[in-house]
Amino acid sequence: MRTSRRRKGNLWIALVAIAVSIAGAGCRKKAVDAFPPTGAAPGWEKAGDTRIFAAKDLWQYIDGDAEHYVAAGVVSTSTSDYKYQGKLDAVVDVYTMGDSAGARKILESEGSGGAKSVQIGDAGYAYAQSVIFCKGPYLVRIVAYEAAPGTRDALMALAHGVEARL
Numbered sequence: 517m518r519t520s521r522r523r524k525g526n527l528w529i530a531l532v533a534i535a536v537s538i539a540g541a542g543c544r545k546k547a548v549d550a551f552p553p554t555g556a557a558p559g560w561e562k563a564g565d566t567r568i569f570a571a572k573d574l575w576q577y578i579d580g581d582a583e584h585y586v587a588a589g590v591v592s593t594s595t596s597d598y599k600y601q602g603k604l605d606a607v608v609d610v611y612t613m614g615d616s617a618g619a620r621k622i623l624e625s626e627g628s629g630g631a632k633s634v635q636i637g638d639a640g641y642a643y644a645q646s647v648i649f650c651k652g653p654y655l656v657r658i659v660a661y662e663a664a665p666g667t668r669d670a671l672m673a674l675a676h677g678v679e680a681r682l
Contacts, residue, residue: 548610548612548654548681548682549566549681550594550608550610550654550656550678550681550682551566551594551596551608551610551678551681552674552677552678552680552681556677557673557674557676557677557678558673559600559601559670559673560598560599560600560670560673560674560677561598561599561600561602562596562597562598563596563597563598563599563605564596564597565596566594566595566596567594567595567596568592568593568594568595569592569593569594569595570591570592571585571586571590571591571592571593574586574590574593577593577595578593584622584625585611585622588613588618588619588621588622589613589614589615589617589618590611590612590613590614590618591612591613591614592611592612593609593610593611593612594609594610594612595607595608595609595610596608598674600670600674601670603664604660604661604662604664604667604670605660605661605662606658606659606660606661606671606674607658607659607661608656608657608658608674608678609656609657609658609659610654610655610656610678610682611654611655611656611657612653612654613653613654613655614653615653616638616650616652616653618653618655619638619650619651619652619653619654619655620638620639620650622650622655623639623640623641623648623649623650623655626641626648628641630643630644631643632668634647634649634672634675636649636651636672636675636676636679637649637650637651637654637656637679637682638650638651638652640675642668642671642672643668644663644667644668645659645660645661645662645663645667645671646658646659646660646671647668647671647672647674647675649675649679651679651682652682654682656675656678656679656682658671658674658675658678
């Protein structure tokens with residue numbers, strides 16, 4: 517009788533442990549590879565490996581403004597370089613926030629001076645050399661290192677490539 521109770525007790529402990537494990541796994545944010553491979557966004561080539569910074573290490577990437585993102589709930593930041601038709605260099609930063617409110621907070625703090633509102637993600641702006649938008653808990657910033665004719669259109673093509681992967 518004792519052996520039977522002990523087995524039942526061990527079985528219940530095992531079942532509870534499995535249930536807790538499954539429930540915990542469902543609460544984690546799913547890792548997203550938001551960076552389109554070469555050719556997925558017309559004219560764009562991925563030019564290097566993706567780098568990832570945890571919130572506590574964000575100062576190593578954006579020294580001086582990391583606190584702004586941390587206060588808004590950034591979880592991690594991923595960044596990758598791109599080249600358009602072998603001529604235009606750009607960087608794509610994807611900030612994974614704790615929730616969509618954090619992404620929206622950063623987007624709205626950027627201001628829209630000199631920007632054109634664009635239909636991408638939940639909301640976005642295009643500048644002469646950059647595009648910034650949010651989609652759910654993600655804030656995406658794409659910046660070209662130089663201005664050239666057609667830069668805004670090229671950046672929008674890359675932005676749509678990133679948006680499709682979020």
